[in-house]
Amino acid sequence: MRKLQFIKGVVGAAAGLVMAMSVHAADITGAGATFPFPIYSKWAEAYKAATGIGLNYQSIGSGGGIKQIKAKTVDFGASDRPMPIEELEKEGLIQFPAIIGGVVPVMNIDGVEAGQMKLTADIISGIHLGKISKWNDPAIVALNPDMKLPALAITVVHRADSSGTTFLWTDYLSKSNAEFKSVVGANTAVKWPTGVGGKGNEGVAANVQRIKGAFGYVEYAFAKKNKITYAQLKNREGEFVQPDDETFKAAAANGDWANTPGMAVVLTNQPGKNSWPATGASFIIMHKAQPDALTGRAVLKFFDWAYKNGAGMATELDYVPMPPSTQKLVSDLWKAQLKDPSGKAIW
Helix, strand or coil: CHHHHHHHHHHHHHHHHHHHHHHHCCCEEEEECCCCHHHHHHHHHHHHHHHCCCEEEEECCHHHHHHHHHCCCCCEEEECCCCCHHHHHHHCEEEEEEEEEEEEEEECCCCCCCCCCEECHHHHHHHHCCCCCECCCHHHHHHCCCCCCCCCECEEEEECCCCHHHHHHHHHHHHHCHHHHHHCCCCCCCCCCCCEEECHHHHHHHHHHHCCCEEEEEEHHHHHHCCCEECEEECCCCCEECCCHHHHHHHHCCCCCCCCHHHCCCCECCCCCCCCCEEEEEEEEEECECCCHHHHHHHHHHHHHHHHHCHHHHHHCCCEECCHHHHHHHHHHHHHHCECCCCCECC
């Protein structure tokens, strides 16, 4: 009898272990920003190889990610536009930065190489407002006198979905050009005066590659990956800078994560001679009250692993990893704010 009970106990313990393993091994789900999709994909591949746990991430745009996390249809949402503290508190959410990158102007002009053309916020605003309609416009020629620019019509390509990349781009332009701010403004979705839409950074990149004379904006990793021509930008100090992890890092150095409510730091148009003016962070959004502690903890384990092991992968793609001091702030936020149904911290 004792032997039978022992066997039953062993079998029960083994079944419990298998069940626990299956719970822990379940994939996590997220949705939102397309801006960080290249690095999230790379992290997910490496994390699955290391742990066996996958990440199912839907690259649908920041607006879609916020909607899905509010509806509790995913384990986390992602947005390049930080949610204001009032909205976070109303919805019972927290957000934290995962990665930093840059938005770049891209174009399709024969004979123009990546990083060769110089552009300013005033010229870009003129293009978006439909006032500058050809590549040999005097304003562009005056800034690039050594380039042979064609009398080619400019086709503006913009995002068709609610997008954090659009927020960063329009926020940068609104801070730099009064007319753009008045006519278009800064938001995740705006009423563009001209142009054609593309869904996600992927859609904008594809349209720019397809249309001769096209002009658009994408996260830098998309431009590099797809070998799309990008331009230099003039920053607020009057310096022309190239997009790369160093100029993104220069802009990010101004971020006051500790003293900004909701960690809602916006990094566009930052001071500094080397700062890329269209820099931004991408944020992860989660519910403070986690209905399933194991799932919530699994999400945190993924991003904790990414912080500690993913910096090299981020740098390869010209993203800027979060510094250790910011990682500590995020970890403290997890411990203080994320609770299981009984009110116990999940981290």
